[in-house]
Amino acid sequence: MYRTIVSLAVATATLIGSGFSAIAQTLPNLGGREVVIASENTYPPLQFVDPKTGVAVGWEYDAIAEIAKRLNITVTYQNTSWDAMIPAISAGEYDVAMNGITIRADRAEQVAFSDPYMRSEMFMLVRAGEDRFTDAGEFAANPDFLAGAQAGTTPFYVTVYEVLDGDEANPRIKLFETFGAAVQALKSGDVDLVLTDSTGGEGYVATNPDTFKLIGEPMGSEDFGFIFPKNSDLIAPFNAAISSMRADGTLDALNQKWFFDYKVDE
Numbered sequence: 001m002y003r004t005i006v007s008l009a010v011a012t013a014t015l016i017g018s019g020f021s022a023i024a025q026t027l028p029n030l031g032g033r034e035v036v037i038a039s040e041n042t043y044p045p046l047q048f049v050d051p052k053t054g055v056a057v058g059w060e061y062d063a064i065a066e067i068a069k070r071l072n073i074t075v076t077y078q079n080t081s082w083d084a085m086i087p088a089i090s091a092g093e094y095d096v097a098m099n100g101i102t103i104r105a106d107r108a109e110q111v112a113f114s115d116p117y118m119r120s121e122m123f124m125l126v127r128a129g130e131d132r133f134t135d136a137g138e139f140a141a142n143p144d145f146l147a148g149a150q151a152g153t154t155p156f157y158v159t160v161y162e163v164l165d166g167d168e169a170n171p172r173i174k175l176f177e178t179f180g181a182a183v184q185a186l187k188s189g190d191v192d193l194v195l196t197d198s199t200g201g202e203g204y205v206a207t208n209p210d211t212f213k214l215i216g217e218p219m220g221s222e223d224f225g226f227i228f229p230k231n232s233d234l235i236a237p238f239n240a241a242i243s244s245m246r247a248d249g250t251l252d253a254l255n256q257k258w259f260f261d262y263k264v265d266e
Contacts, residue, residue: 026240026244027070027071027237027241028236028237028240029071029072030072032072032073033072033074034074035068035075035096036075036076036078036094036095036096037075037078037094037095037096037097037098038077038079038080038085038088038094038097039056039077039078039079039080039097039099040079040080040082040099040178041056041079042180043058043100043179043180043200043203044204044206045058045059045206045258045259045262046058046059046060046098046099046200046203046258047060047061047098047099047100048203056077056079058258059254059258059259060098060100062254062257062258063245063254064098066241066250067238067241067242070245071241078094080094081177081178082099082153082178082179083152083177085097085101085227086107086111086227089228089229090110090229091229092229095228095229095232096228096234096238097226098226100197101224101227102154102197102222102224103222103224104154107227110230111227111228111229111230112230112231112235113225113228114225114226114239114242115225115239116223116224117224117225117226117251118223118224118251119221119222119223119224120197120198120221120222121197121218121221122154122158122195122196122197122198122219122222123195123197123215123216124136124139124193124195124215125183125194125195125204125212125213125214126186126192126193126212126214127186127192127212127213128210128212130192130213130215132145132192133145133215134215136163136216139163140164143172145172146172146173146174146190146191146193147159147173147174147195148173148174148175148176148182148185148190148193148194149174149175149176149182150176150177150178150182151175154197154222155179155196156173156195158195159195160173162219163193163219179196179200182194183204183212186212187208187211195219198218201214203258203259206259206262226238
């Protein structure tokens with residue numbers, strides 16, 4: 001059963017409601033402006049490479065395509081690592097970045113955030129057959145259990161401060177360059193747990209139901225947003241587009257498509 005918490009209940013699968021025309025008239029027209037967007041493509045269902053087609057797809061790609069229509073922008077994508085993403089945006093190397101990025105005060109010192117487009121909760125991702133522990137307390141109590149994490153991410157800090165002992169150098173935490181690499185280590189048995197927000201976790205479970213599952217209670221919530229260089233003139237137009245997509249049901253429809261309807265084997 002899906003436990004993803006999103007900012008609005010999934011109420012409709014209709015992308016464009018009858019009120020869209022009126023909303024669109026209030027949005028800025030950016031005249032076909034070219035916008036370069038950075039992504040990592042390792043975070044299903046928000047963004048990932050579809051194994052059937054080899055094409056990068058996901059919730060964020062669909063959302064950006066809709067934003068591009070509403071604002072009249074031309075989008076190109078550049079693949080980059082998570083470690084490089086925030087510094088690159090801060091330096092103005094890209095116009096926007098998307099990667100299921102949690103809105104946090106420390107990151108806001110380097111980049112600007114859009115308004116939230118989604119709210120999610122943190123869960124424990126484990127192998128499908130895991131029966132040695134069922135919550136964070138049981139995991140922490142056994143010194144042989146290892147956690148995989150990507151340094152500098154929200155799951156890393158939740159692992160450190162809510163699951164373990166607050167020591168960022170705890171040897172029970174194995175660090176990986178990408179979130180996808182941490183998940184692969186979980187799959188192969190090199191680690192026993194990967195903390196993930198429910199958005200990414202549900203994506204992995206939905207596409208690999210015999211390999212992974214989510215356990216335990218949620219460990220707080222987080223809001224996702226797109227990031228921009230400080231003082232970018234794209235922030236207000238993107239916020240207006242997000243607001244219009246929330247108002248006319250588009251965000252609900254994307255939730256329905258990617259969290260409930262999408263099947264990797266179809």
